[in-house]
Amino acid sequence: GENVEQHPSTLSVQEGDSAVIKCTYSDSASNYFPWYKQELGKRPQLIIDIRSNVGEKKDQRIAVTLNKTAKHFSLHITETQPEDSAVYFCAATNQAGTALIFGKGTTLSVSS
Amino acid sequence: EADIYQTPRYLVIGTGKKITLECSQTMGHDKMYWYQQDPGMELHLIHYSYGVNSTEKGDLSSESTVSRIRTEHFPLTLESARPSHTSQYLCASSEYKGWRDEAFFGQGTRLTVV
Numbered sequence: 001g002e003n004v005e006q007h008p009s010t011l012s013v014q015e016g017d018s019a020v021i022k023c024t025y026s027d028s029a030s031n032y033f034p035w036y037k038q039e040l041g042k043r044p045q046l047i048i049d050i051r052s053n054v055g056e057k058k059d060q061r062i063a064v065t066l067n068k069t070a071k072h073f074s075l076h077i078t079e080t081q082p083e084d085s086a087v088y089f090c091a092a093t094n095q096a097g098t099a100l101i102f103g104k105g106t107t108l109s110v111s112s
Numbered sequence: 113e114a115d116i117y118q119t120p121r122y123l124v125i126g127t128g129k130k131i132t133l134e135c136s137q138t139m140g141h142d143k144m145y146w147y148q149q150d151p152g153m154e155l156h157l158i159h160y161s162y163g164v165n166s167t168e169k170g171d172l173s174s175e176s177t178v179s180r181i182r183t184e185h186f187p188l189t190l191e192s193a194r195p196s197h198t199s200q201y202l203c204a205s206s207e208y209k210g211w212r213d214e215a216f217f218g219q220g221t222r223l224t225v226v
Contacts, residue, residue, distance in 0.1 A: 001171060032213055043202065043217035044155070051211045087152050093213065098162045099145060099170065100206070100215055102155040 002027040002094045006103025013080050015112045023090035023103050024072040030092040033066060033073045034100070038087045047088075048075070080110045114139040118203050118218035125193050125225055133188040133221045135203035144186040145204045145215065148172060155202070161186060193225045 003026040013019050025033075034049035050057045050064045050073065057064050061080075066073040077084055090103040116137040125131055137144065145160045157170030161180040175197075176190050186205075190197055200222045206215040 032211065034214070036215075038152075040152075043219060044215075045217075046214045049212060049214070089155060097213075098143065098168070099157060099160040100213070101157060101171070102147075104154040105152070107152060 002030060002092055002101040004090060004092050004101050004103040006090050006106060008106060009104065010107045010109070012109045012111065015080060015082060015110055017080055019077045019080055019084070019108055019110075021075045021088055021090070021106045021108075022072060023074070023092075024070075025092040026071070027092070027095050028068075028071065029095045031097070032093045033064070034091050035062075035064060035075050036089045036091065036102075038089065038105075040086070044089060077108075080108075082110050082112050084108060085110045116203060116205050116216050116218040118201075118221050120221060121219060122222050123224070125223070127194055127225055129193050131190050131193055131223070133190075133201055133203075133223070135186045135188070135218060136184050137186075137203075137205040137216070137218075138184060139205060139207075139216065140183065141205035141207040141216075142183070143206045143213075144180065145206075146170075146176075146178065146186070146188050147202045147204065149200050149202055149220075151200065159188065193223075195225045198223060198225050 006023045031052035036044040037047045038044040063076045087105045091100045119134045147155045156172035159178040203218040204215045
């Protein structure tokens with residue numbers, strides 16, 4: 001089945017710096033790659049997603065890049081702010097497209 | 113308001129008891145999921161369903177069962193609770209809209225088995 005690896009598991013940055021989180025997936029048939037943000041005590045929420053025929057997508061301070069050949073995708077957060085502190089999860093669909101498989105999560109801490 | 117609801121929010125139960133965690137969604141989504149998550153940790157897929165009368169096991173063997181008799185309802189049952197089942201259980205639902213398959217999560221049930 002699909003396997004999603006996510007790195008790093010923790011990331012600490014200073015406010016205003018950029019943060020990059022990377023994920024790799026195993027199933028070449030996967031075609032949808034969302035990123036979720038989970039604040040402390042809250043439920044995960046979608047922040048950005050990309051489909052397999054697109055290489056890059058940007059939404060204000062966040063962007064996602066996808067390299068289908070290498071089977072990896074990344075989340076980029078620029079000009080980080082303390083409110084960006086949360087756990088971020090990447091995900092990919094399984095081969096049948098019937099379920100989302102999540103990475104292990106990255107705890108991002110932004111200090112002011 | 114369309115949402116996904118889980119009950120109970122918190123549950124403390126003795127070892128060996130049978131429990132059912134409830135999950136209902138009013139968004140009309142075909143797909144529903146159960147994930148197990150320790151605080152701030154990995155989301156483990158334990159069961160999913162892509163429609164009425166369909167259920168599939170995820171990667172994590174959790175010794176639980178699910179049913180999907182109605183589109184909006186996806187309960188999770190533990191036949192005999194053990195301390196190793198202590199965790200948070202998140203229910204989610206999703207449906208393809210165009211190319212997007214956004215999952216919406218419930219508030220979670222925090223289960224403690226003593």
